Amino acid sequence: MTDPAPSGPPLTSPPDHPVTAVLGGGVMGETVLAGLLRSGRPPEAVVVSEKDPDRARDLEERHGVRALRATDAVRGAATVVLVVKPQDLEALLVEVAPAMAPGQVVVSLAAGVGTAWLEQRVPEGVAVVRVMPNTPATVDQGMAVVSGGASAGEAHLAEAESLMRGTGRVVRVPESQQDAATALSGSGPAYVFLVVEAMVEAGVRLGLPRPTATELAVQTVLGAATMVHETGTHPALLREQVTSPGGTTAAALAVLEQHGLRAAFLDALAAARDRSRELAGG
């Protein structure tokens, strides 16, 4: 591999804070890294490895963590978090596996990549956990699903959960549900952003000033999500409460149904699930 990042002195874990190495400092790598720091891990206990040297330096400056070569980051770390694109994972593991040691836990955030595939590429005695997070973790409203590999025990699952818990909710699922979870919560924020964007544009088309349309759309989505969350009421009932007979909402919902909104979501999530399965093939 080409020279990836500055290489610092060997790692020594501060007492009570085993080192977590984050391999891949892109969108999700930075989200995890920042979340660990926000949840109280000292910067000395978190290292990052990022291929792009400018971005590596930027992460060092903005978060106060050290950026190291991937093998140096892995050596001395208790937990290794894989946050590169699925297509880059094989090359990364070929590089870092010789630096891994029994007792470490590898937590992979890569969409589609199964624990059995990962276990074949790490040394014996290294436990593997698969996690699917999402970007609302940047504002501590993340949703992460966690599944253990064949050699992962309770302590390894608990470590993976603790990585994500500071940034939102965490649930354990059987690994057979990971691709579906990726389609729903992993990619899900993008669907909601698209809906917000579409509502804003529609409001602007009706003559609302853009800032007003944006405020109305964002607060409406936030309020509606909070209502489902806090009341525990089925969303269909909440929708009925908004829909006055012969009123405005009924008129709008009829148009959304005519345009096949439900069918679009069924097909969209199936496409995301299928793509997750394809990514497993590299």
Ligand SMILES: NC(=O)C1=CN([C@@H]2O[C@H](COP(=O)(O)OP(=O)(O)OC[C@H]3O[C@@H](n4cnc5c(N)ncnc54)[C@H](OP(=O)(O)O)[C@@H]3O)[C@@H](O)[C@H]2O)C=CC1
């Ligand atoms: N973004 C999201 O919402 C979510 C992403 N994920 C998963 O997280 C992973 C990362 O996604 P995302 O953050 O969006 O992708 P990014 O492309 O933003 O980040 C990946 C980073 O890793 C770097 N990289 C690649 N190879 C190496 C290497 N060998 N050593 C060090 N750094 C390397 C890349 O550099 P370069 O670009 O130069 O190759 C890039 O900066 C993916 O597997 C994805 O499936 C999971 C859930 C949600």
Ligand SMILES: O=C(O)[C@@H]1CCC=N1
């Ligand atoms: O789009 C992707 O492949 C990644 C995984 C889930 C969200 N982003």
